[in-house]
Amino acid sequence: MGGKLFYNAAITTPLMGGAPAAGAAQGRVASWEKGALFVEGGLVAAVGGEAEVRAALAAKDAEIEEERDCEGAAMIPGFVDPHTHICFAARREKEFTMRLQGKTYLEILGAGGGILSSVNAVKAASEEELFETTRENVLSALNFGTTTMEVKSGYGLDTAEELKMLRVIARLGEETPLDIVPTFMGAHAVPAEYKGRADDFVDILVDEMLPAVKKQGIARYCDVFCETGVYTVPQSRRILEAARKLGMKLRIHADEVDDTQGAGLAAELRVASAEHLLAANEKNLKAMAAAGVIADVLPATAYSLRKPYADARRMIELGVPVALASDCNPGSCFCESMPFVFGLAVMNMNMTVEEALTGCTLNAAWAVGLQDKVGSLETGKQADFLLLDGDSPTILAYHAGVSPVMEVYKKGVYVA
Ligand SMILES: N=CN[C@@H](CCC(=O)O)C(=O)O
Numbered sequence: 001m002g003g004k005l006f007y008n009a010a011i012t013t014p015l016m017g018g019a020p021a022a023g024a025a026q027g028r029v030a031s032w033e034k035g036a037l038f039v040e041g042g043l044v045a046a047v048g049g050e051a052e053v054r055a056a057l058a059a060k061d062a063e064i065e066e067e068r069d070c071e072g073a074a075m076i077p078g079f080v081d082p083h084t085h086i087c088f089a090a091r092r093e094k095e096f097t098m099r100l101q102g103k104t105y106l107e108i109l110g111a112g113g114g115i116l117s118s119v120n121a122v123k124a125a126s127e128e129e130l131f132e133t134t135r136e137n138v139l140s141a142l143n144f145g146t147t148t149m150e151v152k153s154g155y156g157l158d159t160a161e162e163l164k165m166l167r168v169i170a171r172l173g174e175e176t177p178l179d180i181v182p183t184f185m186g187a188h189a190v191p192a193e194y195k196g197r198a199d200d201f202v203d204i205l206v207d208e209m210l211p212a213v214k215k216q217g218i219a220r221y222c223d224v225f226c227e228t229g230v231y232t233v234p235q236s237r238r239i240l241e242a243a244r245k246l247g248m249k250l251r252i253h254a255d256e257v258d259d260t261q262g263a264g265l266a267a268e269l270r271v272a273s274a275e276h277l278l279a280a281n282e283k284n285l286k287a288m289a290a291a292g293v294i295a296d297v298l299p300a301t302a303y304s305l306r307k308p309y310a311d312a313r314r315m316i317e318l319g320v321p322v323a324l325a326s327d328c329n330p331g332s333c334f335c336e337s338m339p340f341v342f343g344l345a346v347m348n349m350n351m352t353v354e355e356a357l358t359g360c361t362l363n364a365a366w367a368v369g370l371q372d373k374v375g376s377l378e379t380g381k382q383a384d385f386l387l388l389d390g391d392s393p394t395i396l397a398y399h400a401g402v403s404p405v406m407e408v409y410k411k412g413v414y415v416a
Pocket residue numbers: 085114115118225253256301327329330331332333
């Protein structure tokens with residue numbers, strides 16, 4: 001089998017360890033100023049300094065079918081976005097205006113807007129319409145360099161609509177170049193008809209929805225919005241434990257607006273990742289570090305909600321592995337751009353470029369359980385990579401307000 005050699009590239013990549021990169025390891029990356037990557041059968045067959053890669057290929061008589069001079073461009077792994085609600089039917093621009101005028105996110109949700117207005121839009125859309133709208137947004141993310149993406153349901157909130165969303169999410173994985181990781185989030189809000197009776201809806205979630213989702217066989221993760229006025233810690237625990245019994249992996253929206261001890265629950269249940277964490281307390285962050293729970297931090301959401309950013313620096317000091325995600329959704333954060341997220345992480349959360357790179361790639365891959373396939377440029381992994389309009393990943397923070405992603409490759413093939 002022959003392959004394609006990408007040479008004269010300034011390659012930077014995190015490297016796999018036995019666990020998500022935490023503490024000092026988050027900032028450790030490998031780089032080759034004059035590097036090369038050899039792709040065979042969609043996988044990385046060799047990577048490193050150009051001279052060494054060429055010598056290794058010659059030594060094993062590898063057939064180089066095609067060569068590409070990258071002209072010194074920076075090459076990094078494709079972005080893995082581990083937290084999105086990108087499957088939605090309608091935008092919520094008016095609500096954004098209300099927030100600009102002083103209404104809070106939870107006030108809008110409490111008054112039947114927010115997530116609940118997205119639920120009405122999904123119900124009104126046909127499956128085909130929902131797919132088409134979502135596909136456009138996903139392809140836009142691909143243009144910004146996202147090659148793997150987690151996508152949550154959670155704008156259905158009844159069994160039929162949640163299963164519809166999950167079918168659409170599965171189809172995205174089949175009909176776009178991206179690897180898609182489906183998450184069931186039937187506990188994204190309390191449906192209007194259960195207002196004041198959240199426990200009754202938790203019964204439905206546990207007794208009806210989760211078994212139906214399990215039977216459908218699409219969702220890999222189950223997620224819950226643990227927050228003031230949404231689901232309490234005991235309700236979230238009940239839902240997540242039921243999902244775990246059915247064989248699903250877990251993640252949780254924790255301490256986004258208020259410290260409701262969601263991060264503590266994340267540690268107790270040893271979920272894959274706890275997400276948001278703007279209001280998480282030190283004790284619970286330490287518990288997360290001890291339990292090996294990844295923090296998915298979402299700086300574009302803090303930006304869009306005009307909130308203080310999650311304390312990623314402190315998380316790294318405490319040994320919590322940090323992943324970065326877009327949280328693309330029509331309400332709290334309409335942003336599918338991982339370069340924007342990267343820039344915010346470096347400029348507003350004081351992460352180093354190397355820490356941010358690990359957060360957007362390898363730690364994010366761990367957060368969605370795909371660390372053996374994606375998230376770093378290493379032999380045997382998928383050749384998912386980006387060429388940037390700059391000579392290092394620093395360009396992602398330095399060139400503000402644009403996307404420096406020039407070319408996107410998935411399994412070695414140019415896709416955007
Ligand atoms: N906070 C809960 N869920 C989403 C927002 C979803 C929406 O507002 O539609 C988030 O992660 O930010």
